[in-house]
Amino acid sequence: xxxxxxxxxxxxxxxxxxxxxxxxxxxxxxxxxxxxxxxxxxxxxxxxxxxxxxxxxxxxxxxxxxxxxxxxxxxxxxxxxxxxxxxxxxxxxxxxxxxxxxxxxxxxxxxxxxxxxxxxxxxxxxxxxxxxxxxxxxxxxxxxxxxxxxxxxxxxxxxxxxxxxxxxxxxxxxxxxxxxxxxxxxxxxxxxxxxxxxxxxxxxxxxxxxxxxxxxxxxxxxxxxxxxxxxxxxxxxxxxxxxxxxxxxxxxxxxxxxxxxxxxxxxxxxxxxxxxxxxxxxxxxxxxxxxxxxxxxxxxxxxxxxxxxxxxxxxxxxxxxxxxxxxxxxxxxxxxxxxxxxxxxxxxxxxxxxxxxxxxxxxxxxxxxxxxxxxxxxxxxxxxxxxxxxxxxxxxxxxxxxxxxxxxxxxxxxxxxxxxxxxxxxxxxxxxxxxxxxxxxxxxxxxxxxxxxxxxxxxxxxxxxxxxxxxxxxxxxxxxxxxxxxxxxxxxxxxxxxxxxxxxxxxxxxxxxxxxxxxxxxxxxxxxxxxxxxxxxxxxxxxxxxxxxxxxxxxxxxxxxxxxxxxxxxxxxxxxxxxxxxxxxxxxxxxxxxxxxxxxxxxxxxxxxxxxxxxxxxxxxxxxxxxxxxxxxxxxxxxxxxxxxxxxxxxxxxxxxxxxxxxxxxxxxxxxxxxxxxxxxxxxxxxxxxxxxxxxxxxxxxxxxxxxxxxxxxxxxxxxxxxxxxxxxxxx
Numbered sequence: 094x095x096x097x098x099x100x101x102x103x104x105x106x107x108x109x110x111x112x113x114x115x116x117x118x119x120x121x122x123x124x125x126x127x128x129x130x131x132x133x134x135x136x137x138x139x140x141x142x143x144x145x146x147x148x149x150x151x152x153x154x155x156x157x158x159x160x161x162x163x164x165x166x167x168x169x170x171x172x173x174x175x176x177x178x179x180x181x182x183x184x185x186x187x188x189x190x191x192x193x194x195x196x197x198x199x200x201x202x203x204x205x206x207x208x209x210x211x212x213x214x215x216x217x218x219x220x221x222x223x224x225x226x227x228x229x230x231x232x233x234x235x236x237x238x239x240x241x242x243x244x245x246x247x248x249x250x251x252x253x254x255x256x257x258x259x260x261x262x263x264x265x266x267x268x269x270x271x272x273x274x275x276x277x278x279x280x281x282x283x284x285x286x287x288x289x290x291x292x293x294x295x296x297x298x299x300x301x302x303x304x305x306x307x308x309x310x311x312x313x314x315x316x317x318x319x320x321x322x323x324x325x326x327x328x329x330x331x332x333x334x335x336x337x338x339x340x341x342x343x344x345x346x347x348x349x350x351x352x353x354x355x356x357x358x359x360x361x362x363x364x365x366x367x368x369x370x371x372x373x374x375x376x377x378x379x380x381x382x383x384x385x386x387x388x389x390x391x392x393x394x395x396x397x398x399x400x401x402x403x404x405x406x407x408x409x410x411x412x413x414x415x416x417x418x419x420x421x422x423x424x425x426x427x428x429x430x431x432x433x434x435x436x437x438x439x440x441x442x443x444x445x446x447x448x449x450x451x452x453x454x455x456x457x458x459x460x461x462x463x464x465x466x467x468x469x470x471x472x473x474x475x476x477x478x479x480x481x482x483x484x485x486x487x488x489x490x491x492x493x494x495x496x497x498x499x500x501x502x503x504x505x506x507x508x509x510x511x512x513x514x515x516x517x518x519x520x521x522x523x524x525x526x527x528x529x530x531x532x533x534x535x536x537x538x539x540x541x542x543x544x545x546x547x548x549x550x551x552x553x554x555x556x557x558x559x560x561x562x563x564x565x566x567x568x569x570x571x572x573x574x575x576x577x578x579x580x581x582x583x584x585x586x587x588x589x590x591x592x593x594x595x596x597x598x599x600x601x602x603x604x605x606x607x608x609x610x611x612x613x614x615x616x617x618x619x620x621x622x623x624x625x626x627x628x629x630x631x632x633x634x635x636x637x638x639x640x641x642x643x644x645x646x647x648x649x650x651x652x653x654x655x656x657x658x659x660x661x662x663x664x665x666x667x668x669x670x671x672x673x674x675x676x677x678x679x680x681x682x683x684x685x686x687x688x689x690x691x692x693x694x695x696x697x698x699x700x701x702x703x704x705x706x707x708x709x710x711x712x713x714x715x716x717x718x719x720x721x722x723x724x725x726x727x728x729x730x731x732x733x734x735x736x737x738x739x740x741x742x743x744x745x746x747x748x749x750x751x752x753x754x755x756x757x758x759x760x761x762x763x764x765x766x767x768x769x770x771x772x773x774x775x776x777x778x779x780x781x782x783x784x785x786x787x788x789x790x791x792x793x794x795x796x797x798x799x800x801x802x803x804x805x806x807x808x809x810x811x812x813x814x815x816x817x818x819x820x821x822x823x824x825x
Contacts, residue, residue: 109487110505114402114503118207118401119187119502121189121209123209123230124213125191125222128212134188136377136385139378139383141392142177171437172187174188179396194585196583202434203230213254213258214241215250217243224262234367238370239258239370239371239372240375244386245376249289270370271328272324272328274295274373274374276289276292276386277292277302293313295325300312303386335363335368360398371398402503412525413464413477423452425502428452428524430453432516432518433519434449435563436563444509450501451501455499455505455507457482457498458481462479463480463517464519480512482509484509538582538584540580540588552601556595560595560599567581568581577606577608577609610779612817613688613806614684615728617645617726617729621643622641622718624720624721625714635710636700636701638701639663639671639711639715641718642694645691652694654672654675654694658699671712674711674713674714675718678719684730685817690731732778732779733778734776734779736774736802738799740771741796741798743769745796749789752792756781758776759777
């Protein structure tokens with residue numbers, strides 16, 4: 094890691110602006126809800142900021158960007174940034190929510206970071222969602238390390254959890270997942286539980302005692318040396334096997350004692366290359382203590398073993414018209430290319446954007462170009478505008494520390510970008526560019542809402558547009574068929590947060606209503622209808638008579654209109670009027686108020702009056718004819734059918750297929766994929782999968798994913814159709 098040598102040393106403390114990409118580390122913390130990510134961030138910030146230049150303890154305050162919702166739910170629901178300084182490096186810690194509903198915040202954290210720290214509870218283990226994120230990081234070669242928390246728990250088993258991590262994360266090479274330190278326990282308490290009081294470094298063979306609240310280094314006692322020998326030898330072999338020096342293994346096997354500095358250098362390079370994944374231990378500091386157990390070791394790994402932004406391959410960049418643009422990696426003097434990875438609203442300063450700079454240098458009060466990200470299908474408006482940058486700052490809890498600039502590789506909060514949304518690209522005004530977007534999960538849980546009052550209705554549109562601007566994992570739909578406003582979310586917790594933010598941030602109270610799917614109607618058999626519209630009310634009257642035949646067509650055909658009038662019974666100029674009338678009635682429906690489709694409507698005969706016939710009269714007659722044809726005919730209700738693909742672990746394939754069958758689904762086939770998973774393809778009526786995003790997560794313990802796409806409309810079973818008609822008030 095030659096670039097790391099360019100970083101200039103300094104005091105520990107709260108981070109300011111970085112002057113060179115080599116002095117920056119961007120680390121995202123990943124783990125299931127309750128694994129201790131936020132507590133660990135607080136412990137790292139306390140350790141990094143505990144001692145100022147005068148040797149006094151600084152008041153770190155609250156380091157996580159909590160909002161009221163997080164306080165009420167007692168869990169993180171959004172990405173937060175905590176920058177700290179350690180040994181002259183600026184470390185941007187990105188704390189992500191662990192609950193699956195907020196995976197969009199996690200993806201944003203992965204985009205902004207150059208390395209990932211997987212946080213695993215010593216008493217809870219590794220869940221399926223965490224394994225899937227590990228695979229995502231592996232797919233892009235992101236460097237990773239593992240930290241085991243909750244060592245203070247009576248059920249904590251560091252050695253057992255290390256083996257679990259090797260099984261979960263080291264499928265290709267379990268010897269690439271090994272501990273760097275082993276915990277040391279003190280004397281057992283009255284309950285028999287022996288607390289972890291320190292660590293022993295396997296490479297340095299030093300003891301680091303945290304029992305006093307400060308890290309103290311000492312030599313291991315004679316009784317401790319044999320216990321670490323086996324683990325140390327395995328670690329050395331694991332490091333050497335990933336070394337770029339191919340002679341090292343031969344020298345080691347030949348009995349040569351490898352210098353510790355050489356081992357540490359190889360370890361750091363292997364971690365940065367994403368081929369070795371060290372396991373560390375951490376526990377929060379006791380009240381009044383300045384350093385949590387393992388926090389110093391963790392900061393040393395982050396600054397020494399994790400890569401600089403210079404070593405990360407940046408996402409693709411194009412001009413706004415789609416031409417590829419080559420940029421020098423992470424060049425502070427290059428063209429400005431930055432990305433909004435999170436958008437939030439502050440009650441005092443308005444919209445605040447968390448930005449990662451990939452090229453160039455961002456400065457306050459300059460005019461930049463904001464390129465929209467093309468999420469029109471999610472209710473976002475495309476935009477390409479120039480905006481003036483407000484103040485730049487680094488967050489520290491609810492405090493903000495002003496920054497003079499933000500160089501390539503660093504992160505900052507930008508105030509007052511009124512149009513910028515999450516995923517947008519910021520670039521120079523005279524050189525607008527666009528970054529390749531990151532993959533975001535599709536929101537698959539529909540939430541039909543309506544304003545609670547007239548006052549809420551006036552504010553609803555603006556509140557919803559702001560909500561989706563902050564969170565691109567939401568999709569806003571104005572359904573033209575059902576006339577519902579639908580907010581698509583990732584799950585129930587995601588929906589709860591959305592509604593709470595509407596109420597608390599934007600002052601909009603909404604009511605939930607049952608979500609409707611877009612049903613259709615069609616004729617089950619051939620039918621005839623006669624439309625007679627004859628009125629005389631003084632002056633010109635209205636006269637139009639037409640006779641039609643309606644017959645069903647194959648699915649997906651739509652409405653077909655045929656003219657078979659003979660002898661001018663309906664004058665030529667009024668035939669388009671009849672068609673217009675029947676099509677207008679078809680759009681309104683003929684039985685339960687749903688659009689009619691997949692029929693051929695044939696105009697057979699009719700009558701006209703030389704004076705009283707008109708375009709409007711024949712439109713009305715056409716509509717009446719279609720309604721009469723439906724009176725004595727059997728009308729099928731058609732329901733939308735979705736093509737569903739489910740990626741699920743092999744252990745849950747049977748349960749998922751059985752569940753799909755119970756939803757009137759037809760399984761089309763299965764396909765074995767990598768990682769012990771199966772891809773199931775099925776067709777399922779949309780009315781049966783409104784809550785599938787929630788139910789599948791429960792069924793698969795959070796390990797399955799699914800996608801859906803509209804396939805077609807097809808007849809609904811009679812008993813279900815009858816129930817729908819009764820609910821619509823159309824029962825015979």
